[in-house]
Amino acid sequence: MPSLDTELDTARRIAREAGALLLEVYATPFSVEDKAGGQGPVTEADTRANALIVEALRRAFPGDGVVAEESDNSAAAGRFERCWFVDPLDGTQEFVNRNGEFAIHIGLAIGTEAVLGVVYRPVGDTLYSGVVGQGGFVEKAGARRALRVSDVAEPASLRLVVSRSHRSKLTNQVVARLGITREQESGSVGVKCGLLAESQADLYLHVSDKSYRWDNCAPEAVLRSAGGILTDLGGTPYRYDGSELQNLRGLLACNAAAFPHVQPVVTRFAREAGLIT
Known part of the structure; x- marks a missing residue:
């Protein structure tokens, strides 16, 4: 490039x-x-x-x-x-x-x-x-x-950052299944991805369809520049070609080490909840 x-x-x-x-x-x-x-x-x-x-x-x-x-x-x-x-x-x-x-x-x-x-x-x-x-x-x-994401791979050791808004059933299911015990609340998508990029958190889930490409384009680039990953809840990267502006399938942001362990769990619960097909 x-x-x-x-x-x-x-x-x-x-x-x-x-x-x-x-x-x-x-x-x-x-x-x-x-x-x-x-x-x-x-x-x-x-x-x-x-x-x-x-x-x-x-x-x-x-x-x-x-x-x-x-x-x-x-x-x-x-x-x-x-x-x-x-x-x-x-x-x-x-x-x-x-x-x-x-x-x-x-x-x-x-x-x-x-x-x-x-x-x-x-x-x-x-x-x-x-x-x-x-x-x-x-x-x-x-x-x-x-910036550099953490290398924490063990799911139970992950630090989850979540929104201050309504807590979802899906988030509770993922937390319970992975054994996560450490959480912090934060506001903006960019602030949360920034915490991941500077190794102050390891995982972020946005489990509704109420976000748009302008919410995650800059945070995704920052996170990926630091070695992290941002996808939809199914583990598929979003495209920025104008075919879709709303993030209909939620957001999953994670360090690269834990992603292979976290993504299948998130995807399973998201599919059961009807957020992805």
Whole structure:
């Protein structure tokens, strides 16, 4: 793969600019609206950051497609060899709850694969970035270090990171079957995948169909740059070619060592629950 240094530097800069905007809104008594169709909350921060990121990407890379959560441009992914997937505020509920666990996602897919990702958590100034096959880094408190997933292979030793939202029966089944005893709760998909990428967690499950490619393009690239794996609950990688934007079959993120032990168990329970065929 050709060097993507320019793309990575640009995405990192844009993410930090958008992060500053989010923090501006975060410090105010902002209002919260409900998206149409029960798609969750939306704030001024979502729409303003969306506009900033999309405009900056189109200016920097006019030949690329851009698919962003708060934009009506879902057809772009199928028309371009290179397409950016943007979530300007992943974890809007965390933003509303003011717990700091929200992030900006800027991911680049080439062909059908996520290849470059930037995940920026403004609260705490933590930036994850990576290119698949070329490594990834986390920048925190002025320090920069390489990302690498853990090599924990024994299922009972895995550290699971889960959403703060409703606990699913499937997650309980997987935890019981694998003998997992260590869990932590976190917000954004990007924050959770970042924890895996820096070896602070080993496994993450998202067991509903309520996520989209902009939720996981950047986190997948960061995680894979660190040696991890992200698939649907059946163990199949998602494609970023525009044929499907909703993650209808959930998400499974894991270190590479444990994946062969975890995936068959997750797949079995997901199939029994009707989440995959």
